[in-house]
Amino acid sequence: MFDLANPILIFAAAIGSGIVGGIFYAFSSFVMAALGRLPPAHGAAAMNAINVTVITPSFMIAFMGTALVSLVLAGSSFFWWGQTGARVTFAASLIYLVGCFGVTTACNVPLNNRLAAITPQQEAVLWAHYLDRWTLWNHVRTAASVVAAVLFTAVLFLI
Template identity: 60%
Template structure:
């Protein structure tokens, strides 16, 4: 049996995963396509502006707060282990932490840094933008799918 506190942690983690999934889904499904329709210099400038603007308390609360909830829920089920719920919570947490936090740090942030460093109006800038649109969106899609799977697993753990 899951304690009330752990239940709330798992429920909040599921909600957080859904919120983060929605953010990443929007980028993969239409924001990046819209930016790709712009001339490369404009697309790069817009994405760089987004990458600066995303560093804000609301996004950080959703993104890193959900990671903290994953860790807290995992600790909670570890204290009162039940095979099914515990396994689902741990799996959901690992998927979120690797698929969102890990992919962000290892894939999306380096691409963002390269985009920030490129000189606008150069062939290198145009080439990077073309590659960026494809690679960044692919890794962002991983970041969208991971929290959806985590939300499903957290919900299943509650049932």
Template identity: 55%
Template sequence: MLERGLYVATFLAAIGSGLVAGIFFAFSNFVMPALGRVAPTSGIAAMQAINVTVINPGFMLAFMGTAVLCLALALGSWLWLGEWSGKLLLLASLVYLIACIGVTMGLNVPLNDALAVLQPETAQAGQLWLRYLVDWTFWNHVRTAASALALVLFTLVLIGRSAG
């Protein structure tokens, strides 16, 4: 029963990692470049609105729900730790928790908090916006890669468990 629950949780973590990777991929590849093409006042205002709107049940379920699954899977990986699938399960969970959640909370959120207090019409805001675009997008690339890597690792665990 415990083994079946671990398998199902791994499947759900793979789905969650994939959803989050897709969201971050979209931001890295067209949302942020598009916001960088408009006037800073418009880009700042749009990103401020996005940062408020993103706190919604759908995104939070995918983003933080996957983190909760990863915590449980990191702890549950002991069940398979003697096999390569257990080591991959632990690695996948840690990649998501450290390079996706950790980067978000430690780097992207503070950048968002600093952006939230800007008045878009000021000259200083325009300068900070240009720096924000570079820094936020760089760390978003890291989150994208981490979420995608976690997806691949979780999928390898599932393939390995179903084949053996």
């Protein structure tokens, strides 16, 4: 049943996915290009530092909190499926969960772990591959986060 909790959760998901999308957009727009202009050892070291530093409460609340809220909204949308906004809420939730959270855990994090584990002799070879692959997957999660934010916001106008 649709109740007051849903608009609050939908609003939180819209804000959270927008914040996450903005962070990822910065990386797609200029951060990775800037790191790519550095010598491989410096670029890899900077990215490794970013990957450690990003584990902060403020980022994790936005990133993982939005995933949790999206999971709750996806499940609860079946209880009000016939009502306005339920299908869009489900779609937005699924897009965030798969396109942002899923891509991060399946693609970006393994690349980060591999980069952190390489020796200095491997940096030059891996760095070019890392930049291309990581940025490609970052584009996907950026788009997913932004689309989810737009859809969650649209639901607020529908209900």
